[in-house]
Amino acid sequence: MTSGIAVEKKKLEKPPLKIHYLGDRVLRQPAKRIAKVDDSVRQLAKEMLQTMYSSNGVGLAAPQVGIHKQLIVIDCEPDNPANPPLVLINPQITSYGSELCDFEEGCLSIPGVYMDVTRPETIEVSFKDEQGRPRKLKASGFLARVIQHEMDHLEGVLFVDRVENSLALTEELKKNGFSLGAVKSISH
Numbered sequence: 001m002t003s004g005i006a007v008e009k010k011k012l013e014k015p016p017l018k019i020h021y022l023g024d025r026v027l028r029q030p031a032k033r034i035a036k037v038d039d040s041v042r043q044l045a046k047e048m049l050q051t052m053y054s055s056n057g058v059g060l061a062a063p064q065v066g067i068h069k070q071l072i073v074i075d076c077e078p079d080n081p082a083n084p085p086l087v088l089i090n091p092q093i094t095s096y097g098s099e100l101c102d103f104e105e106g107c108l109s110i111p112g113v114y115m116d117v118t119r120p121e122t123i124e125v126s127f128k129d130e131q132g133r134p135r136k137l138k139a140s141g142f143l144a145r146v147i148q149h150e151m152d153h154l155e156g157v158l159f160v161d162r163v164e165n166s167l168a169l170t171e172e173l174k175k176n177g178f179s180l181g182a183v184k185s186i187s188h
Contacts, residue, residue, distance in 0.1 A: 015055065019051065026066045031061075031070045044062065044067065045071060074088070088150075089130070094125065100119065110173075119162075160173070
């Protein structure tokens with residue numbers, strides 16, 4: 001499954017889109033489904049990929065750049081030109097594996113903060129690709145985690161909302177200039 005969107009995996013001095021940070025209200029608004037996959041959606045995906053690569057990210061959701069659409073881009077191997085990025089439009093997780101795992105997560109919208117988050121190890125996701133074709137993908141490990149992390153953004157949820165160790169979280173946020181008040185804790 002390859003993306004038909006050609007983007008050079010390189011840092012741009014001026015990425016096309018601006019990333020919003022924890023505390024910004026746009027990150028908390030749920031994204032809307034994309035009714036029609038057209039050139040404007042493909043252009044947005046391309047600009048999101050350019051912005052993601054420029055920021056050393058492996059995933060980016062449209063709400064992070066202030067656009068309330070259900071669109072995420074992912075590339076778990078940004079240094080491998082042979083590995084094409086994934087573009088997921090209107091993604092929905094159709095099943096979760098029963099095994100949970102903890103892993104350190106970070107986010108382009110919360111630079112400098114890295115905390116352990118518990119998530120299912122495997123998922124199955126259905127989505128439309130950049131041509132509007134329905135797709136299904138079974139993902140596990142790092143890719144499954146990145147998809148879940150980015151899909152949270154579509155619901156206005158950030159990874160820090162899922163962190164269980166609030167003392168460590170408070171410390172990390174303070175150290176990086178973020179307010180704990182911007183976190184909306186989620187019970188598991």
